[in-house]
Amino acid sequence: MVEFDAVSKVYEDGTRAVDALDLSIAKGEFAVLIGPSGCGKTTSLKMINRLEECTEGRILVDGKDIQDVDPVTLRRNIGYVVQDIALMPHLSVGENIATVPRLLGWKKAKIAGRVDELLAMAGLEPKKYRYRLPDQLSGGQKQRIGVLRALAADPDVILMDEPFGALDPLSRDKLQSELLEMQKAVQKTIVFVTHDMDEALKMADKVILMRRGRIEQMGSPEEIQENPASDFVRNFLGEDRLAQITPDMGIESLVQDPYLRVLATQKAAAVLDQMEDLNLDTAQVVDDKGKWVGMVVPRRAKALARDGGTIAKAVRKDRRLNIEEATISDAAAMLADMDLPVPVLDGRGHLLGIVDSSGIARLAIGRLCRKGGETR
Amino acid sequence: MTQRSLWDLFITYVARSYPRILMLTWQHLYISGIALAITLVICIPLGIYLTRNEKLAPYVIGLANVFQTIPSLALLGFLIFVFGIGNDNAIAALVLYAMLPVIQNTYTGLRNVPPSLIQAARGMGMTERQILLKVQLPLARPVLIAGIRVATVWVIGTATLAAAIGGGGLGRLIFSGLASIRNEVILAGAIPATILALLADQCLKMLENYYSPETRAKRLARLGPLEPDKPWDSDQDETVLADETEENEEAASESPSDVDKTKGEDVS
Ligand SMILES: Nc1ncnc2c1ncn2[C@@H]1O[C@H](COP(=O)(O)OP(=O)(O)OP(=O)(O)O)[C@@H](O)[C@H]1O
Ligand SMILES: [Mg+2]
Numbered sequence: 001m002v003e004f005d006a007v008s009k010v011y012e013d014g015t016r017a018v019d020a021l022d023l024s025i026a027k028g029e030f031a032v033l034i035g036p037s038g039c040g041k042t043t044s045l046k047m048i049n050r051l052e053e054c055t056e057g058r059i060l061v062d063g064k065d066i067q068d069v070d071p072v073t074l075r076r077n078i079g080y081v082v083q084d085i086a087l088m089p090h091l092s093v094g095e096n097i098a099t100v101p102r103l104l105g106w107k108k109a110k111i112a113g114r115v116d117e118l119l120a121m122a123g124l125e126p127k128k129y130r131y132r133l134p135d136q137l138s139g140g141q142k143q144r145i146g147v148l149r150a151l152a153a154d155p156d157v158i159l160m161d162e163p164f165g166a167l168d169p170l171s172r173d174k175l176q177s178e179l180l181e182m183q184k185a186v187q188k189t190i191v192f193v194t195h196d197m198d199e200a201l202k203m204a205d206k207v208i209l210m211r212r213g214r215i216e217q218m219g220s221p222e223e224i225q226e227n228p229a230s231d232f233v234r235n236f237l238g239e240d241r242l243a244q245i246t247p248d249m250g251i252e253s254l255v256q257d258p259y260l261r262v263l264a265t266q267k268a269a270a271v272l273d274q275m276e277d278l279n280l281d282t283a284q285v286v287d288d289k290g291k292w293v294g295m296v297v298p299r300r301a302k303a304l305a306r307d308g309g310t311i312a313k314a315v316r317k318d319r320r321l322n323i324e325e326a327t328i329s330d331a332a333a334m335l336a337d338m339d340l341p342v343p344v345l346d347g348r349g350h351l352l353g354i355v356d357s358s359g360i361a362r363l364a365i366g367r368l369c370r371k372g373g374e375t376r
Numbered sequence: 377m378t379q380r381s382l383w384d385l386f387i388t389y390v391a392r393s394y395p396r397i398l399m400l401t402w403q404h405l406y407i408s409g410i411a412l413a414i415t416l417v418i419c420i421p422l423g424i425y426l427t428r429n430e431k432l433a434p435y436v437i438g439l440a441n442v443f444q445t446i447p448s449l450a451l452l453g454f455l456i457f458v459f460g461i462g463n464d465n466a467i468a469a470l471v472l473y474a475m476l477p478v479i480q481n482t483y484t485g486l487r488n489v490p491p492s493l494i495q496a497a498r499g500m501g502m503t504e505r506q507i508l509l510k511v512q513l514p515l516a517r518p519v520l521i522a523g524i525r526v527a528t529v530w531v532i533g534t535a536t537l538a539a540a541i542g543g544g545g546l547g548r549l550i551f552s553g554l555a556s557i558r559n560e561v562i563l564a565g566a567i568p569a570t571i572l573a574l575l576a577d578q579c580l581k582m583l584e585n586y587y588s589p590e591t592r593a594k595r596l597a598r599l600g601p602l603e604p605d606k607p608w609d610s611d612q613d614e615t616v617l618a619d620e621t622e623e624n625e626e627a628a629s630e631s632p633s634d635v636d637k638t639k640g641e642d643v644s
Contacts, residue, residue, distance in 0.1 A: 051499055076501030086496035090514045090589045092596055100500050131597035133589050149500075 001027040001189040002048060002157060007057035009043050009213075017043040019213035020057070025206070027156070028187040032200040035210035036236070041193040042083065044210070045159050048191065049078045061157060076103055079150030079158035079188075083165065085142050087134035093119075093145055094130040100153040118148040121182070140171035147179065151186070160192045164199070169246040176202055197237055201225065209233055247329035251321060254331060254359035255344050255352055258284045264293045264312040269305035271296060282340050284351055285315050292343055292351040295319060320345055323352055328363070331355045385560035393564075397549070401568045404545035407463055408535045408572075411470035412528055419475050420520070423482025424508065433483060440476040448473055448534045452541045466538030466545075473534055474527040481523025485516030514587075521584040525577055532573040536565070546572075 004023035010016050018040040025031045033041045046052040047059060050071040059066050066074055079100075087096050094115045095102075101111045116126035122144045134142060143164060150158050164172045176199060183190065194200055200207050201221040209216045209224065217229040228234040260283035262271050275283055275298070285293040294315025301314035320343045321331060334342045341354035390397065426433040443451065452469045459465035489512050497511045513520070539547030549565025552558075585591060 046499075049499055051495065072501050072503055074501075075499055080496070080499040082492060082496045082499065084492050086490070086492045088493060088497075088511060088515075090592075092593050094596075099502075103501055103506070131593050133593050135589075 001025055001029070001062060002031075002191060003060040004044075005058050005060065007044075007047065007054045007059055009040070009047060009052060010055045017213055018047070018054070021213070021215065023208065023215065023218070025189060025191060027189055030183055030190045030192065030203055030205045031208060032204035032206070033191065033193045033208050033210060034195070034197065034200045034236075035216070037195070039210040040213040041210060042161055045161055045191060045193055048157070048159055049075045049080060051075075076100055076153065077155050077157075079153075079155040081146050081150045081158070081160040081163045083161040083193075085146040085163075085166075087142060087145055087149070089134055091134075092130065093132045093134065093137070096134065096145060097148050097152050099149060100155075104153055106153075114152060118151060122148055122178070139167055140175060143167060143171075143175055144178075147175075151182075151188075155188070157189045157191070160190065162193055162195065165195065170248075172199075179203070209236065247332070248327045251323065251326050251328055251331050251344065251355055254328065254355045254363070255323070256354060256356075256359060258343070258351070258354045259341065260284065261286060261351070262296075262311060263288060264310065266311050267305075268301045268309055268311045268314055271311045272298065272301050272305055284341075284343050284354065285311055286351050290350045292320070292345050292349055293317075295340075295343055319343075321355065322347070328360075332360055335360060382559055382563075385558075386563050389558075389560045389564055397546075397564055397568065400544060400546050400548055400565070401572070404532070404535055404547075404569065405572065407466055407538055407543065407545050408470070408528075408531045411467045411474065411531050411535070412524075414467070414471050415474045415478055415527060415531070416524065418471070419478035420482050423479045424486065426479070426483045427486045437476070437480055437483065440479050443472040444476040449537055449540060452537055456541060461542035463538065463543045465541055466535065466543035470531050470534060470538075474531045477523040477526040477530075478520075481519050481526075482516065485519030485523075486512050488519065489515045517587055518584060521580055521587075525580045528576045528580060529573050532569065532576060536569055 002023075002025040004021045007018060007021045007023075008016065009018040021040075021044060033044060035041055043052055047054045048061065048066070050066060061069075061074070061078070087093075088099075091099075094112075097115050097118055098111045101114060106114075115130065119126040119129055124141065124144065129137075129141075134145070137145065143166075147160070147163060150160070164175050167175065180203060192203060194203075201224075204221055206218065207221055207224050208218045211232060217224060217233050219227075224233065225237065228237060259280050260274060260278060262274070262283050262285055264285050264287050271283060275281070275296070281298065283296045285296060287293055293312055294317045296311060297314055297316050301311060304311070304314045319334065319338070321334070323344050323346055326344070331342060335355070335357050339357055341356040343354055344352045346352050422436065426436055446454075448469065451473060452465065455465045455469050459468050493511060493515070494507055497507045502510065535545050536547035536550055538545045539551045546565040546569045550562050550569075553561030553563075553565060
């Protein structure tokens with residue numbers, strides 16, 4: 001359906017944005033272009049509807065060399081969702097969606113019907129939203145309208161350039177699922193650009209990982225994950241996944257071994273000594289079966305140490321996380337409350353490890369580094 | 377001579393010579409209207425042209441700026457050498473004088489349309505012409521109309537000077553009043569001129585408001601059908617440009633009759 005045959009793009013300033021790209025996307029396939037910023041994703045996409053002309057090679061859409069098709073005709077037959085949505089602010093939602101049908105000269109009644117149908121499909125009540133202005137929509141709704149606008153004239157091929165890039169993780173997730181649902185029903189050929197590996201793995205039939213204008217690896221999400229072709233791919237999978245962690249994900253990735261784990265039967269004085277040696281403010285107490293007993297409260301432990309009691313009585317039990325339920329934001333909230341490691345338990349009450357602020361810091365750093373490295 | 381208040385004198389003067397005042401008001405409007413129409417017809421396309429040939433922009437805008445900076449009376453004086461005396465000269469001078477805000481606002485208004493929108497429009501398959509008419513001009517409209525408002529007020533104000541070089545308009549009353557030291561005659565020229573300027577400005581403001589996306593969306597919602605106008609591809613795209621010139625003139629020609637009516641009633 002969409003084929004790249006040794007396609008290169010050299011911009012006037014000499015930038016080789018795309019370099020001898022060979023690519024074939026089948027009818028009904030959901031292809032995702034992914035790669036670091038500046039690797040040529042947008043350029044590749046824009047060459048398909050001739051917003052950029054390729055300087056070498058050729059591109060076939062539906063078996064026809066696009067050089068032989070009038071660009072305006074070509075574009076009207078290819079849906080296009082732009083990187084920053086770009087709804088026309090002076091037109092109502094209905095008119096925005098109707099853009100391409102109007103260009104194609106559809107009858108009024110047919111257009112109106114189509115607009116309502118699409119709005120309903122996206123879960124937006126037509127009566128309410130038809131005459132809204134884009135400024136009166138939420139971010140997620142705008143994105144939906146952007147997608148509907150591309151679908152309006154029922155094109156076979158749809159290009160999407162980071163359509164959900166600007167959304168919060170929750171709405172993004174929702175829209176991804178909606179798009180997948182829709183794709184099941186309409187079976188379009190979709191070329192989708194993203195930065196986000198999770199998005200790529202979730203959406204794609206075929207992932208095309210690009211680097212400096214070339215394809216680094218191409219394959220199904222499973223293939224890519226199971227057999228990363230290079231360190232670059234591995235890094236990209238890894239770093240990106242770390243960077244994509246959201247506050248409402250589970251805490252598995254943050255759990256680490258406790259700095260100090262002591263048995264409930266140990267003397268309080270001995271535990272305090274150990275804590276002092278390791279320069280720790282607390283320790284986790286477990287019984288002989290690994291079941292968590294509590295977290296040492298040094299003040300109480302000191303009192304107990306004087307009368308030679310066991311550590312088991314100098315603990316608090318209220319501060320803990322259950323691995324099956326807790327989210328990263330729960331952990332962060334607890335740590336904000338008191339900056340001591342939080343014990344993490346499994347369903348049976350066994351101590352798995354702890355979460356402390358260094359784990360959260362690692363997350364934040366991973367994210368910040370990535371954000372800083374992006375140049376858009 | 378008995379001592380009469382200015383107001384009395386004014387009322388008496390108006391009551392006696394209102395046909396002449398009306399005639400001059402009409403002339404004033406005619407001069408301003410023609411000058412404005414010529415300005416728009418030249419300057420809006422010129423502004424559009426400049427967005428496509430950016431290198432020329434500083435020169436053209438600079439030149440318009442020069443005309444605008446020359447004192448208007450001096451400009452009228454210079455043009456006597458070209459057009460002789462009379463209304464033509466006045467109109468030519470007014471056009472030169474009013475060019476700057478229209479060119480500049482067309483140019484900046486179009487330039488301020490976000491490139492991403494233009495790119496999206498192109499990506500959906502609009503022709504360059506449709507991009508101009510359906511995206512760029514509508515989005516530039518508020519800035520464009522602001523420029524036209526400035527030009528309109530300037531033109532109506534400056535048209536009073538036409539009388540100085542043998543043209544017509546309300547300036548005649550002002551100049552005769554000055555020459556004969558009759559304040560009521562000055563007023564009979566100055567007040568209608570001021571009202572004209574204010575009314576024209578208000579009309580354009582209303583026009584702008586009528587076209588604002590918010591009122592437009594409300595209108596659409598009230599009228600029901602989604603598309604009030606023709607499909608975009610019919611090649612007789614009503615040009616936004618022509619639209620505006622017409623409506624503008626309509627607006628302008630509405631205002632005088634209003635003035636005349638109210639004035640006429642007051643007097644009789
Ligand atoms: N009009 C242009 N002229 C010159 N160079 C360009 C132009 N557009 C893009 N480039 C360059 O081409 C390369 C690829 O750009 P492209 O926009 O395709 O990247 P991308 O993969 O989409 O990046 P991002 O993820 O940041 O959107 C970059 O090095 C960019 O600087
Ligand atoms: Mg891009």
